[in-house]
Amino acid sequence: MAQKKLVFHSASGGTAYAGFGRMIIASLVVHALVVVLFSGIFVPLTKKKDRPVYYVDLVNLPVERPQAGRPDGSKSEPAKAKKAAPKAVEPPKPPPAKAAEKVKLAPEKTPAVKEKPPAVKTPVKKEAVKKEAVKKDEVKKKDTPKVKPRSVEKDYQQSVLGAVEALRAKKKAEQAEIARKAKIEALKNKLAAMTTQDSRSAGGASDAPLGVPDGRGDQAGVSHGLWLQTYLTSNWSLSKYQLSRQDLEAEIHVEYDREGNLIRKRLVRSSGDKVFDRSVENAVLKSSKLPITFPQRVEFDIIFNLKDLPEKN
Amino acid sequence: MKKRNACKLFLVMSLSVLLCVACAKKPATTSMEEGYGSGTEAAGTSELDTPAYGAIGESSVGEEGAATEKIPGMGDDIRGLERIHFEFDQYTLTAEAREILARNAQFLQIHNTIRVIIEGHCDERGSDEYNLALGERRARAVKDYMGSLGIPASQMSIISYGEEIPLDPQSGEEAWAKNRRADFKQAN
Amino acid sequence: MRCRLLGFLVLLFLPFSGFAYQLEVRSPGQQAIPLAVTQFPAMEGNPPAEVAREFHEVLSNDLDFCGLFRLVDPGAFLSDAGRLGLESRRVDFEQWRTLGAQALIKGGVSLQGGQVVIEARLYDVLRRRLLTGQRYSGTAKDVRTMAHAFADQILKSMTGDMGPFKAKIAFISDQSGRKELYLMDVDGHEPVRLTDHNAIVLNPDFSPYSKELIFTSYKTGTPDLYRKEIYTGREAKISSQKGLNIAGRFRGDGRAVALTLSKDGNAEIYLIGTSGHILKRLTRNWGIDVDPSWNPDGDKIAFVSDRLGNPHIFVLDVFSLKEERISFAGKYNATPAWSPKGDRIVFSRLEGRTFDLYTVSPDGSDERRLTFGAGNKEHPRWSPDGRFLAYSSDAGGKKAIYIMRADGSGQRRISSSGSNCLHPAWSPRW
Numbered sequence: 001m002a003q004k005k006l007v008f009h010s011a012s013g014g015t016a017y018a019g020f021g022r023m024i025i026a027s028l029v030v031h032a033l034v035v036v037l038f039s040g041i042f043v044p045l046t047k048k049k050d051r052p053v054y055y056v057d058l059v060n061l062p063v064e065r066p067q068a069g070r071p072d073g074s075k076s077e078p079a080k081a082k083k084a085a086p087k088a089v090e091p092p093k094p095p096p097a098k099a100a101e102k103v104k105l106a107p108e109k110t111p112a113v114k115e116k117p118p119a120v121k122t123p124v125k126k127e128a129v130k131k132e133a134v135k136k137d138e139v140k141k142k143d144t145p146k147v148k149p150r151s152v153e154k155d156y157q158q159s160v161l162g163a164v165e166a167l168r169a170k171k172k173a174e175q176a177e178i179a180r181k182a183k184i185e186a187l188k189n190k191l192a193a194m195t196t197q198d199s200r201s202a203g204g205a206s207d208a209p210l211g212v213p214d215g216r217g218d219q220a221g222v223s224h225g226l227w228l229q230t231y232l233t234s235n236w237s238l239s240k241y242q243l244s245r246q247d248l249e250a251e252i253h254v255e256y257d258r259e260g261n262l263i264r265k266r267l268v269r270s271s272g273d274k275v276f277d278r279s280v281e282n283a284v285l286k287s288s289k290l291p292i293t294f295p296q297r298v299e300f301d302i303i304f305n306l307k308d309l310p311e312k313n
Numbered sequence: 314m315k316k317r318n319a320c321k322l323f324l325v326m327s328l329s330v331l332l333c334v335a336c337a338k339k340p341a342t343t344s345m346e347e348g349y350g351s352g353t354e355a356a357g358t359s360e361l362d363t364p365a366y367g368a369i370g371e372s373s374v375g376e377e378g379a380a381t382e383k384i385p386g387m388g389d390d391i392r393g394l395e396r397i398h399f400e401f402d403q404y405t406l407t408a409e410a411r412e413i414l415a416r417n418a419q420f421l422q423i424h425n426t427i428r429v430i431i432e433g434h435c436d437e438r439g440s441d442e443y444n445l446a447l448g449e450r451r452a453r454a455v456k457d458y459m460g461s462l463g464i465p466a467s468q469m470s471i472i473s474y475g476e477e478i479p480l481d482p483q484s485g486e487e488a489w490a491k492n493r494r495a496d497f498k499q500a501n
Numbered sequence: 502m503r504c505r506l507l508g509f510l511v512l513l514f515l516p517f518s519g520f521a522y523q524l525e526v527r528s529p530g531q532q533a534i535p536l537a538v539t540q541f542p543a544m545e546g547n548p549p550a551e552v553a554r555e556f557h558e559v560l561s562n563d564l565d566f567c568g569l570f571r572l573v574d575p576g577a578f579l580s581d582a583g584r585l586g587l588e589s590r591r592v593d594f595e596q597w598r599t600l601g602a603q604a605l606i607k608g609g610v611s612l613q614g615g616q617v618v619i620e621a622r623l624y625d626v627l628r629r630r631l632l633t634g635q636r637y638s639g640t641a642k643d644v645r646t647m648a649h650a651f652a653d654q655i656l657k658s659m660t661g662d663m664g665p666f667k668a669k670i671a672f673i674s675d676q677s678g679r680k681e682l683y684l685m686d687v688d689g690h691e692p693v694r695l696t697d698h699n700a701i702v703l704n705p706d707f708s709p710y711s712k713e714l715i716f717t718s719y720k721t722g723t724p725d726l727y728r729k730e731i732y733t734g735r736e737a738k739i740s741s742q743k744g745l746n747i748a749g750r751f752r753g754d755g756r757a758v759a760l761t762l763s764k765d766g767n768a769e770i771y772l773i774g775t776s777g778h779i780l781k782r783l784t785r786n787w788g789i790d791v792d793p794s795w796n797p798d799g800d801k802i803a804f805v806s807d808r809l810g811n812p813h814i815f816v817l818d819v820f821s822l823k824e825e826r827i828s829f830a831g832k833y834n835a836t837p838a839w840s841p842k843g844d845r846i847v848f849s850r851l852e853g854r855t856f857d858l859y860t861v862s863p864d865g866s867d868e869r870r871l872t873f874g875a876g877n878k879e880h881p882r883w884s885p886d887g888r889f890l891a892y893s894s895d896a897g898g899k900k901a902i903y904i905m906r907a908d909g910s911g912q913r914r915i916s917s918s919g920s921n922c923l924h925p926a927w928s929p930r931w
Contacts, residue, residue, distance in 0.1 A: 473744075
């Protein structure tokens with residue numbers, strides 16, 4: 001609708017009124033603002049509910065200032081990961097070897113890719129190899145803390161890298177080789193993404209530090225909220241055979257004291273389905289005495305829904 | 314002795330009539346009826362007025378086996394009328410079926426006092442109710458074709474048994490092909 | 502302008518900067534309810550141990566089948582399992598909570614003047630509360646029925662919708678050498694023969710209210726429609742039009758029957774009254790029209806027609822007679838059955854060399870396959886609550902009656918082997 005309107009105005013307005021041009025510009029600006037608001041920058045807002053699912057190991061108790069990392073990272077690994085992180089920032093001296101080592105994480109596709117790079121790299125200057133390696137590490141650095149690298153971001157990174165690469169290539173006029181390099185680059189990016197995904201599905205075997213994705217603290221561990229979310233999930237029992245529909249959602253407000261005792265619970269928003277509401281309240285009841293403590297008395301608004309339940313047949 | 318001879322003579326005569334009438338084109342088809350050997354003795358004692366037919370009694374023993382005994386309301390086979398077969402989920406008459414029906418029609422024209430029930434049958438695959446309807450279509454297709462050959466509608470009636478009375482209770486292409494058929498039975 | 506925009510942005514952010522932390526729990530961690538089913542101890546009158554054992558077995562079997570529960574291993578039960586205390590204040594809920602049970606079934610058996618009395622209760626372990634309690638009495642023969650009845654009550658308590666276990670399943674068996682009509686429990690026990698037609702009996706359907714069945718029989722030589730009162734055994738022929746009188750299905754109000762007649766020379770679907778008089782002809786087509794199935798409102802039927810060459814499923818509006826095709830794949834689609842809730846139609850489709858069961862939305866969208874593997878699965882029928890399906894399968898050689906959940910899980914054979922069993926029909930909840 002909006003687009004149609006715009007086209008119409010610009011076609012007729014040019015000749016008719018002088019003030020009309022400003023109106024069009026204003027309208028364009030407003031429309032552009034709307035587009036900007038709802039496309040790029042504020043995507044996180046609109047996609048808020050599509051956060052990835054984390055499985056917190058309930059053995060790992062929550063901490064007050066969780067560091068950046070993954071909630072399913074194993075406890076022994078943060079130290080290792082911390083060491084690995086600075087290393088990556090340094091200009092890597094033995095890049096090809098390291099690349100091969102890391103690539104090994106992806107079990108099946110390694111041989112094919114491993115064979116290719118040397119074939120290409122030998123004719124290229126040493127510097128190019130180095131830079132490539134650095135870039136690759138950058139990609140990894142960016143990827144590891146994020147649990148689910150968004151494909152948009154990946155594409156963006158790839159395109160930027162591709163552009164820089166192309167500029168350099170023009171200088172040296174080695175077009176053919178660059179094309180091949182770009183291909184390899186893309187493959188490596190994919191591989192890097194795959195390795196992170198692989199480690200994700202393998203659960204605790206991740207080499208990411210234990211933490212939360214948006215963590216800014218310095219403690220290895222997850223936030224209280226993430227921990228409680230997992231605790232409630234494990235205490236919530238509801239069979240799909242109890243449900244008439246799957247688009248149910250209820251919200252419960254709960255308050256815990258510092259010792260982790262439930263002191264208040266209130267159904268803020270009913271799902272409209274008695275059985276669902278009861279199961280949700282049962283989950284909270286089951287979580288009335290938490291094995292953790294809080295820094296102070298806390299309140300949570302907990303939304304229960306079935307978004308991750310496999311589709312009912 | 315004399316009685317025996319007379320009997321034999323009667324038998325030979327009746328058989329020759331059969332050959333001439335029903336199997337004029339392809340005498341070899343008589344082999345189909347060989348299974349009904351026990352019927353020959355009954356021929357003499359048949360209460361039916363046409364000697365060439367009615368030689369049946371428990372005719373179903375040969376092919377149909379114990380599993381498909383005669384059920385109430387179901388007629389007896391008529392010797393001299395051959396069954397025909399159909400393709401899967403089809404009720405159109407094959408060229409072979411038409412040939413057979415032409416012979417059957419000749420037979421019924423000669424023995425115009427015989428009233429027949431044409432039974433439509435299906436193989437076991439598919440919905441039982443759909444098969445009842447399909448069986449009826451098969452029987453009706455036969456009746457219509459016989460009608461076009463000059464057999465009066467009053468001499469024929471139809472019934473469908475769907476997949477309920479297989480000739481061969483096995484599962485498999487061979488059995489299914491046998492079971493998709495139209496039979497001619499004597500009306501009571 | 503800029504100020505306003507800023508204000509707008511602030512407004513946008515406000516709802517997300519609440520005082521309480523927001524959490525979202527997106528699926529239950531346990532997708533079955535942990536349930537403990539105890540063996541009922543004797544209360545008074547020294548009842549035979551067999552009674553408690555049978556009740557427990559039948560009940561556990563039903564509850565296991567419905568897929569809702571994860572039965573807690575009885576081997577882990579603690580002292581409260583054997584204790585009689587039935588009032589909720591006398592039950593040691595903490596024990597059950599330790600075992601992870603969220604629901605608990607306790608009860609007791611007595612013998613009072615030759616009558617078996619079973620008291621059965623379902624508790625909510627977390628809330629320490631009685632959810633449902635029932636008292637059943639009857640002869641020792643009725644114990645299975647009591648257990649089925651209690652299973653139905655439990656489903657009602659846990660889902661709000663009564664279970665279908667106390668109902669019966671009618672079916673056709675050739676056990677006697679002829680196809681006759683039988684009736685059995687939902688778990689396949691207690692089969693009883695209902696007809697002695699010594700002919701071919703086919704395709705039963707239950708009246709929605711009175712305890713009677715309609716079916717087709719060749720009793721007098723032709724396929725006619727009969728009705729039979731189950732307990733009096735009274736029987737009458739209600740439709741004997743020339744040709745076929747088959748696949749009769751009661752409308753939801755029990756006052757009319759849709760069936761296939763071929764009196765005009767072609768198989769068409771008609772609406773008849775329960776005494777057999779024709780009310781309306783519903784299809785008018787050169788093709789075979791057969792196997793009607795009513796929607797719960799009684800204004801539409803699903804049926805099979807080969808008008809397009811191969812048998813496909815159609816939906817027909819009984820008033821406007823407008824028809825709509827809803828199956829588009831496969832060369833042979835048959836025996837549709839409309840779910841009691843009206844949301845799905847189950848049918849059988851020939852795919853490759855075997856028939857398998859599918860469901861589809863009444864508008865033809867969202868088709869899903871339910872069964873896989875060996876055997877032809879045919880003649881599906883819904884349980885009265887729409888939770889389960891009964892059907893026949895020849896996976897084991899001969900045809901047998903199976904039941905499963907409506908999503909295709911939990912398949913189990915319920916009819917005994919040795920004879921062909923087919924054409925199941927699940928009775929209403931009596």
